[in-house]
Amino acid sequence: MSFPWARQYEPKNGLTKFLDEKLPLPRLVYNAVGAGYPVPRNLSYFWNFGVLAGFFLVVQIVTGVVLAMHYAANAQVAFATTEHIMRDVNWGWLMRYAHANGASFFFIVVYLHIFRGLFYSSYKAPREMIWLLGVVIFLLMMATAFMGYVLPWGQMSFWGAKVITGLFGAIPLVGEPIQVWLLGGFAPDNAALNRFFSLHFLLPFVIAGVVILHIWALHIPGSSNPTGVEVKSESDTVPFHPYYTAKDGFGLGIALLLYFAMVFFLPNALGHPDNYIEANPLSTPAHIVPEWYFWPFYAILRAFTVDFFFVPAKLMGVIAMFASILLWFFLPWLDKSPVRSGHYRPLFRKFFWFGLIPAMIVLFICGGAPAEEPYVMLSQIATAYYFLHFLVILPIISSVEKPEPLPYSITEAVLGSDKKVVKGENTSPAV
Incomplete structure (x- = not known):
């Protein structure tokens, strides 16, 4: 975004002026992560x-x-x-x-x-x-x-x-x-x-x-x-x-x-x-487990244990595992709420902290646990909620919830509701 009040890069000596003209890397850094x-x-x-x-x-x-x-x-x-x-x-x-x-x-x-x-x-x-x-x-x-x-x-x-x-x-x-x-x-x-x-x-x-x-x-x-x-x-x-x-x-x-x-x-x-x-191809470990950062998706893979009509359980698990990440691509269009921050979305906030987060914690635990009960059943419940949250709950609550009032501006959220401060009219050192 181009901000009219952004500070402009000014070369200070001959070398920086030469670089700014021929290869403006200092200007790029200044504009990307500098003042x-x-x-x-x-x-x-x-x-x-x-x-x-x-x-x-x-x-x-x-x-x-x-x-x-x-x-x-x-x-x-x-x-x-x-x-x-x-x-x-x-x-x-x-x-x-x-x-x-x-x-x-x-x-x-x-x-x-x-x-x-x-x-x-x-x-x-x-x-x-x-x-x-x-x-x-x-x-x-x-x-x-x-x-x-x-x-x-x-x-x-x-x-x-x-x-x-x-x-x-x-x-x-x-x-x-x-x-x-x-x-x-x-x-x-x-x-x-x-x-x-x-x-x-x-x-x-x-x-x-x-x-x-x-x-x-x-x-x-x-x-x-x-x-x-x-x-x-x-x-x-x-x-x-x-x-x-x-x-x-x-x-x-x-x-x-x-x-x-x-x-x-x-x-x-x-x-x-x-x-x-x-590695020994003739000796299978008692419990094959991936690295910890794969655990939630491994739990989703193992959550499918019964064939569904003509679809094998293994294939359903593979589809669900990849779909659990790929559905993130559609979040900008699944969430229709005009408000972004969860701080001002009371219904969304409840489902996020008491639904999605516990479900992800359960998936992490079950993914690193043996494929036995009660871990299989818990991973099935958490997997079901995970997909329901993104595909059903999120679109519904984004349409029906009543957001809390937003601040007029970022400055109001930080310094209060003084209109002069919010609109940048008060330029005293105290501000």
Whole structure:
């Protein structure tokens, strides 16, 4: 969005003037994350997670490139090279633990970023493209993380690849050829490992490209805010730098404390011990489970246990698993409420905090639990509510609920209802 009151970049010396004329990178940075980019003045710490996600993406790319220098994508030696990295490469243990736990933290901040977007309806116009690109990023993250989980070639790596690629076999007619094409054979082996390694190395750079588009799309309408009210005047905004660079810096500091605590003191807490056993196609683990960030979708997959007419339960589970993410693409049109922020939507707020959030928590728990009762029944109930919430409840409440009164502007929400302050007429130092 073009704000007439935004500060303009002014080169200070000959070098910056030359760069501004020939390759205006300083101007681009100034207008994107500097004092030249006005941001709503009432952003809370829920708006920190986008920056944190970008930081952990960089961590994953840097540590991944270093690990790739010492890894061999060959089923005969992949597990041994992983141990070689841990034991013989200088600081290799740190790179691997930073990469493995970085993936978990990347998903943590992205999940929080998504739920913030759901509560504050960040998918509504004029920010539909930002949301759609965000969903694309999430799908790419899921694919990248799955392929990365296969690379250590432990027991969970092998059997996870076997189970997940086996899902495509449930698709009628074309499923089995697709599965063979993905693996390069009839079971995970050298061909699959080489393909997954190549794609795992490539996709983070694709994600980085889509992130750039995501940020570009964000800068067209400007950032959303907790009230859902659009910017009306200069008094509604502050420059991104130094206000939000400082705020994001504080949030990043807290995230790094937690991250390094995991890397140095609990590096394997989020992993599975069976993955320290070399892959053995003749020994099936008692309980095959993916990484924790796949658990809710794995629970949805396993929630279907009975065939429905001519549709096998396995195929229904596969469809539901993919549909649980793909339906996010349609949220801008499913939610018809004129109000964005959940703070001013009392009925929506109740269903969000006491319906959707508990359902997601149950799915997380059931996805990591054995496929037995009561977890199967709980995952079925949570799955049913999950789809009902987005496809039925959300469209209905967005049409029938009576929103609470919105503030006149962002400034009113922050400083009160003084009309002079709200309209930017009072320019005294006290304001």
